[in-house]
Amino acid sequence: xxxxxxxxxxxxxxxxxxxxxxxxxxxxxxxxxxxxxxxxxxxxxxxxxxxxxxxxxxxxxxxxxxxxxxxxxxxxxxxxxxxxxxxxxxxxxxxxxxxxxxxxxxxxxxxxxxxxxxxxxxxxxxxxxxxxxxxxxxxxxxxxxxxxxxxxxxxxxxxxxxxxxxxxxxxxxxxx
Numbered sequence: 001x002x003x004x005x006x007x008x009x010x011x012x013x014x015x016x017x018x019x020x021x022x023x024x025x026x027x028x029x030x031x032x033x034x035x036x037x038x039x040x041x042x043x044x045x046x047x048x049x050x051x052x053x054x055x056x057x058x059x060x061x062x063x064x065x066x067x068x069x070x071x072x073x074x075x076x077x078x079x080x081x082x083x084x085x086x087x088x089x090x091x092x093x094x095x096x097x098x099x100x101x102x103x104x105x106x107x108x109x110x111x112x113x114x115x116x117x118x119x120x121x122x123x124x125x126x127x128x129x130x131x132x133x134x135x136x137x138x139x140x141x142x143x144x145x146x147x148x149x150x151x152x153x154x155x156x157x158x159x160x161x162x163x164x165x166x167x168x169x170x171x172x173x174x175x176x
Contacts, residue, residue, distance in 0.1 A: 011040060014063035014075050016083040018054040019043040029115050044086050044113050050121035051109070058083030058124070071133040074100045078126050087118040087131070094135040100128040 023029040024047050032038060032045050061079030077085055097108035097120055104125030113119030120129065 011086075011088050012063075013065050013089070014077075014085060014087050015041070016059045016061050016063050016077065016079055017042070017044045017086055018056055018058040018081070018083050020050065020054065020084055021045050022047070022049055024048065026115075033115055040114065044084055044119055045115070046084075046119060047112050050084055050111060050119070052082040052121050052123050054083045054121070055081045057081050073131055075129045075131065076127070077122055077129065079122060079124055081124045083122055084113075085120040085122055085129070086113055087120070089118055090116055091118050092133075094133055095131055096134050097129050097131050100130040103127050 019042055021032065021043060023032055023045050029045055029047070038045075058079050058081035060081075061077060061083060063085055064076045065073055066076060067074045075085065075087065091110070091112045095110055095118065097110050099105065099108070104123050105127060108120050108122070108129055110131075111119045111121070118131075122129075
């Protein structure tokens with residue numbers, strides 16, 4: 001058997017923060033996270049500077065997850081000032097964030113947060129952010145499949161038309 005530890009007050013799936021630290025070195029980041037003084041409800045640790053940078057009071061807004069499927073979900077965010085949306089799911093570079101509807105921000109960047117989670121810097125306003133798992137390997141597989149089918153059809157169609165009686169494709173008809 002293993003050790004099971006229940007957290008009395010776990011972080012919500014999505015929350016807004018307006019305080020952050022940038023710690024690019026992995027060992028230092030892990031030490032910061034393990035420090036008893038670290039307050040994950042008040043501060044997020046990032047590997048790079050966020051853009052836009054949050055301002056004090058930005059965390060006073062709301063963040064709510066909806067329309068969840070196995071590979072996508074939407075986060076509705078309302079914030080009075082620039083903030084960092086912390087999503088307590090594991091970070092993976094194949095997740096992408098886009099506006100679900102037009103809003104105050106045309107694009108979103110997902111940053112690694114607290115070493116293993118996701119952070120999205122947001123400007124003030126009302127956001128509807130779609131997060132979607134879209135691995136590059138899937139798009140490469142689709143592109144290769146399309147090319148393969150195209151090559152097959154380019155080879156198959158001329159052979160098939162030659163076999164059709166009366167076809168002039170690839171030569172003259174008999175009797176001419």
